[in-house]
Amino acid sequence: MLNEYYPLVVISMIAIALGFFVVLLGSILGPRRPTQHKGQPYESGMIPYGPGTRRISVRYYLVAVLFILFDIEVVFFLPWAVAFRKLGVSGFILMVIFAVILEIAFVYAWKKGALEWE
Amino acid sequence: MNATLVIEWVVKSLVIILVLTGGFAYTTLYERKVLARMQVRRGPNRAGPLGILQPVADGIKLIFKEELTPHNADKFIFTVAPVITVVPALVITAVVPWGREISLFGRTFTLYLSNVNVAVLYILSVTSISVYGITLAGWSSNNKYATLGGVRATAQMISYELALGCAYIGPILIVGSMSLVDIVEAQAGVWFIFLQPVAFLVYFLASLAEVNRAPFDMPEAEQELTAGYHTEYSGMKFALFFMAEYIKMIAVAMIGVSLFLGGYLGPGIDRFPILGPVYLFIKVAVWLFVIIWVRATLPRIRYDRLMALGWKVMFPLALLSVMITALVLLFVES
Numbered sequence: 113m114l115n116e117y118y119p120l121v122v123i124s125m126i127a128i129a130l131g132f133f134v135v136l137l138g139s140i141l142g143p144r145r146p147t148q149h150k151g152q153p154y155e156s157g158m159i160p161y162g163p164g165t166r167r168i169s170v171r172y173y174l175v176a177v178l179f180i181l182f183d184i185e186v187v188f189f190l191p192w193a194v195a196f197r198k199l200g201v202s203g204f205i206l207m208v209i210f211a212v213i214l215e216i217a218f219v220y221a222w223k224k225g226a227l228e229w230e
Numbered sequence: 231m232n233a234t235l236v237i238e239w240v241v242k243s244l245v246i247i248l249v250l251t252g253g254f255a256y257t258t259l260y261e262r263k264v265l266a267r268m269q270v271r272r273g274p275n276r277a278g279p280l281g282i283l284q285p286v287a288d289g290i291k292l293i294f295k296e297e298l299t300p301h302n303a304d305k306f307i308f309t310v311a312p313v314i315t316v317v318p319a320l321v322i323t324a325v326v327p328w329g330r331e332i333s334l335f336g337r338t339f340t341l342y343l344s345n346v347n348v349a350v351l352y353i354l355s356v357t358s359i360s361v362y363g364i365t366l367a368g369w370s371s372n373n374k375y376a377t378l379g380g381v382r383a384t385a386q387m388i389s390y391e392l393a394l395g396c397a398y399i400g401p402i403l404i405v406g407s408m409s410l411v412d413i414v415e416a417q418a419g420v421w422f423i424f425l426q427p428v429a430f431l432v433y434f435l436a437s438l439a440e441v442n443r444a445p446f447d448m449p450e451a452e453q454e455l456t457a458g459y460h461t462e463y464s465g466m467k468f469a470l471f472f473m474a475e476y477i478k479m480i481a482v483a484m485i486g487v488s489l490f491l492g493g494y495l496g497p498g499i500d501r502f503p504i505l506g507p508v509y510l511f512i513k514v515a516v517w518l519f520v521i522i523w524v525r526a527t528l529p530r531i532r533y534d535r536l537m538a539l540g541w542k543v544m545f546p547l548a549l550l551s552v553m554i555t556a557l558v559l560l561f562v563e564s
Contacts, residue, residue: 122239122243127247138292144296155374163372176388
């Protein structure tokens with residue numbers, strides 16, 4: 113059983129090693145002549161002002177919260193889809209009830225304007 | 231678990247990673263050539279015959295470039311972010327089968343690294359990890375454009391992930407298994423694109439948004455964000471982001487082909503199992519061609535419309551498709 117998962121560990125380790133190797137390769141072989149101006153943030157040639165990281169619109173946060181809600185819904189769908197034939201009609205009806213409850217929340221968020229970007 | 235098995239895993243993993251990185255190099259050339267032809271140009275044709283050495287030249291140039299790190303950047307995260315982005319891209323396709331069993335050196339090999347029974351869940355979870363890399367890259371650069379690009383990319387990718395997740399469910403419902411080997415084998419009769427046209431369409435569009443390709447390439451919209459989350463990256467760190475993007479393109483094509491276009495199946499596969507990877511390669515090449523074609527044809531869509539499309543059209547549509555599939559299956563089975 114676990115034999116199917118060990119290969120995934122192997123390939124992950126090789127991929128991580130490759131990633132760090134490439135970063136290392138670039139830092140060894142590339143020249144390094146930092147100056148004051150090179151270290152400034154790039155703003156299309158304008159002289160940068162103010163902090164680089166600023167406050168972000170709250171809409172992104174809202175999207176993230178909604179995403180968690182509905183992604184969990186999708187994750188619940190997956191095992192249901194695998195066991196669909198065993199569950200039969202009752203499984204389908206239960207899933208419809210589950211989905212409808214979540215869709216009410218979805219419609220509420222939609223009507224409240226959580227999905228609008230002006 | 232014995233030594234030969236471990237060696238087999240290592241060899242298969244290395245093959246997958248080498249094919250993906252090599253595929254990445256030549257997808258860039260493929261894209262430039264196809265785009266050039268569509269714009270009545272010739273494209274790169276100086277390095278080697280027909281420009282086939284162009285990716286090598288690009289790689290050598292990037293290795294010897296100076297790497298800049300902004301003064302106020304978070305140095306550690308700034309260095310690690312490209313790795314976090316590229317690792318998921320490299321490991322997504324570990325569960326995609328390339329073919330059936332073949333006999334070589336007196337042993338029987340399966341042409342896939344792993345046949346986990348939660349393959350689709352694995353794909354969903356691994357693709358989510360690369361979002362972290364992009365967000366952290368944008369945030370650690372201490373650059374206004376990069377931060378905005380990173381946040382935009384995150385919002386876009388997680389929004390389309392919902393539709394993408396729903397699109398996976400259709401084929402799983404029909405097959406009753408999450409293993410990609412089972413899903414491909416179930417398409418011996420008819421490809422799922424004919425049974426699940428809506429899910430296929432949703433998958434195709436959402437996967438374009440997921441890998442930040444035109445017309446959904448908001449995170450790197452040059453005209454408004456310079457280069458988005460990788461504005462401050464140069465040299466090999468930039469190459470890693472570029473690599474992640476193209477490998478994800480290949481991965482998305484491989485997964486889509488396995489889910490909807492019959493994967494490695496094709497005429498004569500029963501007699502010659504070695505044809506499996508060939509069919510997979512041809513189908514992936516066609517899929518990549520369509521992605522490039524879309525880029526050459528469509529203009530970038532506005533950000534508010536992009537989010538509206540994801541949340542108000544694709545997600546409900548995909549959900550409806552799942553429910554209708556389940557209903558039809560209930561009637562057919564009983």
